[in-house]
Amino acid sequence: xxxxxxxxxxxxxxxxxxxxxxxxxxxxxxxxxxxxxxxxxxxxxxxxxxxxxxxxxxxxxxxxxxxxxxxxxxxxxxxxxxxxxxxxxxxxxxxxxxxxxxxxxxxxxxxxxxxxxxxxxxxxxxxxxxxxxxxxxxxxxxxxxxxxxxxxxxxxxxxxxxxxxxxxxxxxxxxxxxxxxxxxxxxxxxxxxxxxxxxxxxxxxxxxxxxxxxxxxxxxxxxxxxxxxxxxxxxxxxxxxxxxxxx
Amino acid sequence: xxxxxxxxxxxxxxxxxxxxxxxxxxxxxxxxxxxxxxxxxxxxxxxxxxxxxxxxxxxxxxxxxxxxxxxxxxxxxxxxxxxxxxxxxxxxxxxxxxxxxxxxxxxxxxxxxxxxxxxxxxxxxxxxxxxxxxxxxxxxxxxxxxxxxxxxxxxxxxxxxxxxxxxxxxxxxxxxxxxxxxxxxxxxxxxxxxxxxxxxxxxxxxxxxxxxxxxxxxxxxxxxxxxxxxxxxxxxxxxxxxxxxxxxx
Numbered sequence: 001x002x003x004x005x006x007x008x009x010x011x012x013x014x015x016x017x018x019x020x021x022x023x024x025x026x027x028x029x030x031x032x033x034x035x036x037x038x039x040x041x042x043x044x045x046x047x048x049x050x051x052x053x054x055x056x057x058x059x060x061x062x063x064x065x066x067x068x069x070x071x072x073x074x075x076x077x078x079x080x081x082x083x084x085x086x087x088x089x090x091x092x093x094x095x096x097x098x099x100x101x102x103x104x105x106x107x108x109x110x111x112x113x114x115x116x117x118x119x120x121x122x123x124x125x126x127x128x129x130x131x132x133x134x135x136x137x138x139x140x141x142x143x144x145x146x147x148x149x150x151x152x153x154x155x156x157x158x159x160x161x162x163x164x165x166x167x168x169x170x171x172x173x174x175x176x177x178x179x180x181x182x183x184x185x186x187x188x189x190x191x192x193x194x195x196x197x198x199x200x201x202x203x204x205x206x207x208x209x210x211x212x213x214x215x216x217x218x219x220x221x222x223x224x225x226x227x228x229x230x231x232x233x234x235x236x237x238x239x240x241x242x243x244x245x246x247x
Numbered sequence: 248x249x250x251x252x253x254x255x256x257x258x259x260x261x262x263x264x265x266x267x268x269x270x271x272x273x274x275x276x277x278x279x280x281x282x283x284x285x286x287x288x289x290x291x292x293x294x295x296x297x298x299x300x301x302x303x304x305x306x307x308x309x310x311x312x313x314x315x316x317x318x319x320x321x322x323x324x325x326x327x328x329x330x331x332x333x334x335x336x337x338x339x340x341x342x343x344x345x346x347x348x349x350x351x352x353x354x355x356x357x358x359x360x361x362x363x364x365x366x367x368x369x370x371x372x373x374x375x376x377x378x379x380x381x382x383x384x385x386x387x388x389x390x391x392x393x394x395x396x397x398x399x400x401x402x403x404x405x406x407x408x409x410x411x412x413x414x415x416x417x418x419x420x421x422x423x424x425x426x427x428x429x430x431x432x433x434x435x436x437x438x439x440x441x442x443x444x445x446x447x448x449x450x451x452x453x454x455x456x457x458x459x460x461x462x463x464x465x466x467x468x469x470x471x472x473x474x475x476x477x478x479x480x481x482x483x484x485x486x487x488x489x490x491x492x493x494x495x496x
Binding site (some may be wrong): 079143145147148149151152153154155156160163164167168171 | 261404
């Protein structure tokens, strides 16, 4: 049986189960009302895409810097990165967002106009902690012989990192980074607690305006899947591709 | 080249336990003016550690090393400049796996020696042909055999026109057939006048290619001689027992 067919069967069974559940609950759908708010969904979806991309870029830089710090010879540098990673990974993003906005940003007198920027930054810090461990694993996976070879041909430390170590580490971590982006996109839904007008915030607004809960949130699920499924596929493809290359 | 080493000491400290290991223990070695020096001796005797110091990759704890009367630098800045004038090939994993054989060859020429892509390309084409590697230039290391990888690695060290090569057991990770093709290449380099220091376990090859053989054991160099003399009349007990063990194997 082909893989595609197997997937289709599983999806069909799942759809049937959902259909049966809805039928047995005797639901009355009200899609017409929600349809009138399609612009709000659309705008929110694009906002989520933009926020996630910005956070991905920032979290990659933060993660890479933290990964390099985690590998530092200097105990204090390593300690700073380690505390950051453990603190962020050990606490809920919701708390980080609330503290980031209502405590840190407020203490620094950051204006309400920067609400989205602060939200993206906190999200990037959150994701960056996971990225740090991914990158550290990738950097650790490069054999010491590669560093020796790079030094032997006369590269400086920075050249060795840029031309030899980093390009190899990136290939190793790409599948995991794509996977982390999937998480990042879903996690961005929590930015709605700061009233940032992204996708989830739009669905909440539609729900409170129409009292059509499922009709508001089911499109939300579909909208996130439209972003995350291609990424998951990309992640698996990258994994296969670089496995062959390494063999 | 002539090489003069006096009182060379290399100690390593285990970062966890803090215990010290002395790998080179006051090694003295002065060669005549030669083209090829071969280092032989038992495993763990300090050959590779010595070669890493000669290649400018490690700084010794104490002692002096001079090629042609010029002492090796001890600061990282000076060592980078020094490494750019020599070539080093290790036992394995020399090539960068994310680059093709050709890109591996071009990298030092472009990024270290400042050639343009076109100049670098011109520089490597002829030697690729000469050593039968032209057909493999666009392959990544994973697609090359062990022998091909080592030959590309030697070529990469060679195309920057170094003053001398350092070869650390370049065939010990290869099966006999592939060892043969790499040793042939080194033999050709010898014939072409390339200067090198080679660490090897291949006694027959050492005898053929060396101008002088230095025996390294227990962090010292108890014997040094031209190959004919070394293999026939050397009476140093550690050399005799080493050669007996090698010949029995």
